[in-house]
Amino acid sequence: GQQLNQSPQSMFIQEGEDVSMNCTSSSIFNTWLWYKQDPGEGPVLLIALYKAGELTSNGRLTAQFGITRKDSFLNISASIPSDVGIYFCAGQLRTGGFKTIFGAGTRLFVKA
């Protein structure tokens, strides 16, 4: 089945630093999504990407859909303490049914 490899598994950074995380897969996806999960809560959608090569921003967040459609990255600029949480990438495939596959998550810790 399809699998997403998300890295790094965790990051410890200083407030103000920029952050980069990515997802790769051996499968081609039609859509990439990036979610953030706060402790004890459900994931919240941050950015959705629909076209290969697409670069989309949402405030301090920027994400790109890889040209090969097998990867995506998420950048966070000038991190702040409330950026702490788990960031998940998710790939969607539209052939022969539908399923959203999630990566294992990147745990971000921000030191003030």
Added chain:
Amino acid sequence: NAGVMQNPRHLVRRRGQEARLRCSPMKGHSHVYWYRQLPEEGLKFMVYLQKENIIDESGMPKERFSAEFPKEGPSILRIQQVVRGDSAAYFCASSPNNEKLFFGSGTQLSVL
């Protein structure tokens, strides 16, 4: 517009009992998905339903687990004869168009 509502937030069951988890999708959303999350892990797809129909249940254990999304009322994830390994956070998500998924806050199931 209320978000995806899950209840209960926390559910404690003894081994052998039944667990019923409820999910009310966002207004206008006819697609419902259930995911399971173990501590320190990502979200594992269980089942995808669209009003009264199970579209994809490939991630759901064949025994003891069932899901429904009736014409009226919430979607129900039912786990019969629970075992300790069923302890996890169960997240429901809904979508209006099978693209962006909007998650509830989850039900934390603890099996004693």
